[in-house]
Amino acid sequence: MITLQDLRKVYATRSGEVVALDGISLEIPQGQIHGIVGQSGAGKSTLIRCLTALERPTTGSVVVDGAEVSVLSETQLRRARRRIGMVFQHVNLFEARTAAANIAYPLAVAGVPRAERATRVAELLDLVGLGGRGDAYPAQLSGGQKQRVGIARALATEPAVLLCDEPTSALDSATTRQILRLIRDVRDRLGITVVIITHETSVVREVCDAATLLADGRIVESGPLADVVTRPGSKLSQALVPVPDVGVADQRTLVQVSAGGAQAQIAHALYAIATEPDAHVVAGAIETLGGVRVGRWHLDVPDGDRAAVLGRLRAAGLAVEEDVA
Amino acid sequence: MSWWDELLANPAITEKLPEATLETLGMVVFSSFWTALVGLPLGLVLHATGKGGTRPVPVLYAVLSAVVNVGRAIPFIILIILLIPVTRAVVGTPLGWQAAVLPLAVGAVPFYARLVETSAREVAPGKIEAALMVGASRLRMTGGVIVREALPSLIAGFTVTMIALVGYSAMAGAVGGGGLGFLAITYGYQRFDVAVMFAAVIVILAIVFLIQFLGDRAARLVDHR
Ligand SMILES: Nc1ncnc2c1ncn2[C@@H]1O[C@H](COP(=O)(O)OP(=O)(O)OP(=O)(O)O)[C@@H](O)[C@H]1O
Ligand SMILES: [Mg+2]
Numbered sequence: 001m002i003t004l005q006d007l008r009k010v011y012a013t014r015s016g017e018v019v020a021l022d023g024i025s026l027e028i029p030q031g032q033i034h035g036i037v038g039q040s041g042a043g044k045s046t047l048i049r050c051l052t053a054l055e056r057p058t059t060g061s062v063v064v065d066g067a068e069v070s071v072l073s074e075t076q077l078r079r080a081r082r083r084i085g086m087v088f089q090h091v092n093l094f095e096a097r098t099a100a101a102n103i104a105y106p107l108a109v110a111g112v113p114r115a116e117r118a119t120r121v122a123e124l125l126d127l128v129g130l131g132g133r134g135d136a137y138p139a140q141l142s143g144g145q146k147q148r149v150g151i152a153r154a155l156a157t158e159p160a161v162l163l164c165d166e167p168t169s170a171l172d173s174a175t176t177r178q179i180l181r182l183i184r185d186v187r188d189r190l191g192i193t194v195v196i197i198t199h200e201t202s203v204v205r206e207v208c209d210a211a212t213l214l215a216d217g218r219i220v221e222s223g224p225l226a227d228v229v230t231r232p233g234s235k236l237s238q239a240l241v242p243v244p245d246v247g248v249a250d251q252r253t254l255v256q257v258s259a260g261g262a263q264a265q266i267a268h269a270l271y272a273i274a275t276e277p278d279a280h281v282v283a284g285a286i287e288t289l290g291g292v293r294v295g296r297w298h299l300d301v302p303d304g305d306r307a308a309v310l311g312r313l314r315a316a317g318l319a320v321e322e323d324v325a
Numbered sequence: 326m327s328w329w330d331e332l333l334a335n336p337a338i339t340e341k342l343p344e345a346t347l348e349t350l351g352m353v354v355f356s357s358f359w360t361a362l363v364g365l366p367l368g369l370v371l372h373a374t375g376k377g378g379t380r381p382v383p384v385l386y387a388v389l390s391a392v393v394n395v396g397r398a399i400p401f402i403i404l405i406i407l408l409i410p411v412t413r414a415v416v417g418t419p420l421g422w423q424a425a426v427l428p429l430a431v432g433a434v435p436f437y438a439r440l441v442e443t444s445a446r447e448v449a450p451g452k453i454e455a456a457l458m459v460g461a462s463r464l465r466m467t468g469g470v471i472v473r474e475a476l477p478s479l480i481a482g483f484t485v486t487m488i489a490l491v492g493y494s495a496m497a498g499a500v501g502g503g504g505l506g507f508l509a510i511t512y513g514y515q516r517f518d519v520a521v522m523f524a525a526v527i528v529i530l531a532i533v534f535l536i537q538f539l540g541d542r543a544a545r546l547v548d549h550r
């Protein structure tokens with residue numbers, strides 16, 4: 001549904017060139033909810049702006065819904081954009097229009113007759129759980145309700161792709177969960193492909209099927225969550241299932257043990273670390289991600305016993321990393 | 326005779342004042358109509374072609390911007406005189422309130438265009454992007470989003486412009502003949518009939534207050550923030 005090939009974006013600034021995206025190749029299949037995470041300045045917004053052609057790539061190709069967006073003419077682009085819905089962090093509703101009129105705007109632009117628009121707007125309001133609030137102006141709605149209107153507006157022209165740039169960063173955690181559930185619900189019902197940019201790994205944990213970690217304009221790691229979380233040494237998995245930081249005394253090492261898969265594998269890992277005579281478990285986390293159970297523990301091991309402990313854990317089939325402190 | 330009867334016995338007030346009031350209203354209404362008609366698009370073009378606009382054209386922006394600045398820098402009284410040949414060519418005569426409409430509009434257009442540019446700039450870029458993202462053309466987005474979102478501020482700016490035009494109209498009328506300014510000067514200054522001057526000033530005040538009141542009302546009516 002979305003294919004990026006060797007995408008580069010270089011900004012010319014007064015102080016020289018800024019490479020915002022440096023050779024991004026990525027494939028997002030239809031119906032997937034794909035999270036893009038990375039630190040501030042990693043290039044997440046630039047990536048999504050290239051998908052919408054609000055920004056032209058310096059080199060490389062961007063194919064969305066079968067169309068190479070980077071070469072479209074102005075008119076073709078306007079048409080192509082109707083197949084792409086966009087949800088913004090600051091919602092960007094038109095404040096001079098009611099919720100219903102906001103949702104109707106893309107339909108009017110697309111030339112949908114007025115009578116048809118009204119029915120469609122009512123359906124969309126129901127879809128996002130705001131039936132009956134169509135006459136409210138944005139100023140009369142809460143942050144969560146505004147984002148629901150934003151999502152309805154993005155879905156109005158029945159796009160094939162929904163792009164969300166930090167859709168929940170301005171919302172509290174309960175509202176965030178509701179909005180994410182709505183996005184998942186919309187995907188399940190409409191089969192739409194969703195890209196969510198976020199700096200909150202909790203968003204990825206909650207709603208994404210796959211994720212990509214960006215740093216300095218490059219892909220560090222990418223893949224379906226179920227694969228990523230069981231990958232030994234995975235940076236993305238570390239970010240998604242963080243273990244609380246604990247210090248370690250002199251002459252001792254912190255060792256990280258990970259396990260993922262079915263419940264039995266977690267149980268097996270728990271048994272192995274619990275019966276390990278020369279190490280203490282000092283921190284750990286267990287999560288369910290993409291339908292897969294993932295566990296990660298930090299063990300405090302005396303330097304003298306290190307080789308023996310590592311040997312036993314590896315023999316038990318666990319992924320082990322040394323010196324993680 | 327009370328002061329009131331005295332006023333009513335003064336033909337300059339009973340006959341000339343209503344006529345002059347209509348002339349002033351005529352100057353203000355027609356010149357502000359032309360100001361809106363030219364100033365609004367000009368301001369929107371300034372916004373679109375400027376830095377950070379939806380279609381930056383630095384050269385065009387620089388030229389328009391310079392023209393607007395020159396237009397605003399020329400003192401109005403000099404502008405009237407400079408425009409006499411143009412007024413004569415367009416209106417047929419440089420005299421009368423009808424002739425004053427042209428220099429008034431020419432003076433107010435750059436003023437209002439700048440206010441429009443500033444108002445347009447206050448529309449969040451995200452809203453503009455949201456409109457472009459659903460496939461709206463720039464023209465459609467400008468009308469449906471920039472103008473519509475900025476409407477309260479555009480109306481407030483237009484109110485300020487109209488009030489400035491009331492002041493300018495007194496000057497234009499004094500030069501070309503007509504309106505309350507002309508009346509106040511001919512009677513108050515040249516014939517020492519202070520009552521007429523005061524009456525003219527009071528009517529001008531009333532017009533200004535009315536414009537401000539209606540402008541505030543209209544701006545509030547379209548403001549949903
Ligand atoms: N218009 C621009 N001109 C110059 N440099 C830019 C521009 N837009 C982005 N950049 C640079 O590109 C890099 C990536 O920016 P981008 O906005 O994509 O980051 P981000 O991952 O979205 O960060 P955040 O989480 O803070 O939003 C940064 O170094 C930024 O300074
Ligand atoms: Mg960003």
